[in-house]
Amino acid sequence: MSDETDTDRELSLGVPRGVLESLPEDGSNAAADMKEAVAGLERSLTEAIDDAESDSEAASYAVDAIEHLEERMETYDGFIPELRAWGQSPIYAIAWRNLYAEVIAQLYEHEWLAAQIDRERNYRLVEDGIRFGD
Numbered sequence: 574m575s576d577e578t579d580t581d582r583e584l585s586l587g588v589p590r591g592v593l594e595s596l597p598e599d600g601s602n603a604a605a606d607m608k609e610a611v612a613g614l615e616r617s618l619t620e621a622i623d624d625a626e627s628d629s630e631a632a633s634y635a636v637d638a639i640e641h642l643e644e645r646m647e648t649y650d651g652f653i654p655e656l657r658a659w660g661q662s663p664i665y666a667i668a669w670r671n672l673y674a675e676v677i678a679q680l681y682e683h684e685w686l687a688a689q690i691d692r693e694r695n696y697r698l699v700e701d702g703i704r705f706g707d
Contacts, residue, residue, distance in 0.1 A: 581685055582622055582631060586615040589675045595668050603665055607672055614638060614676065632689030635680055636697065639690065642673040649673070 588607045596603055618638055625631035649670035656663040681687045 582628070584615060584619050584622060584680075584683060584686075586611050586618075586676055586679050588672060592668055592672045592675060595664070595671065597662075597664055600665070600668075603668065607669070611672070611676060628685065628689050629693070632686060632693045635686055635690055636693045639677050639680060639694075642677050646670050646673040 588604070588611050592607065593604050618634060621634040622631040625634065649666045652666040653663040653670070656666060681690065
């Protein structure tokens with residue numbers, strides 16, 4: 574681990590009240606699932622970050638999580654028009670999509686991690702051969 578103390582690399586995530594309030598009255602199962610999903614992500618990331626030997630390595634785990642959350646956001650975003658086309662309410666798809674966006678934003682709120690996340694994401698873009706001038 575780096576010279577930083579564990580308290581400098583703490584991670585805290587949660588389900589925002591706005592996401593929970595967007596669920597219909599019968600959405601208690603979805604709310605519980607959301608809380609469980611975010612708690613599981615927080616546990617996994619905390620474990621990986623604790624085992625990381627540097628902030629850069631910790632950020633790599635966070636970027637993996639962000640990329641996964643972005644994929645899930647896109648999936649749920651795609652469900653919205655499909656559900657509407659079938660006359661179904663897309664409220665749960667919207668809530669899950671918004672949850673993933675909020676969790677990504679929460680990761681960036683951790684000052685020790687935000688700059689490292691940006692650095693890692695830029696590194697991955699260049700590593701994949703994607704250039705901004707192309």
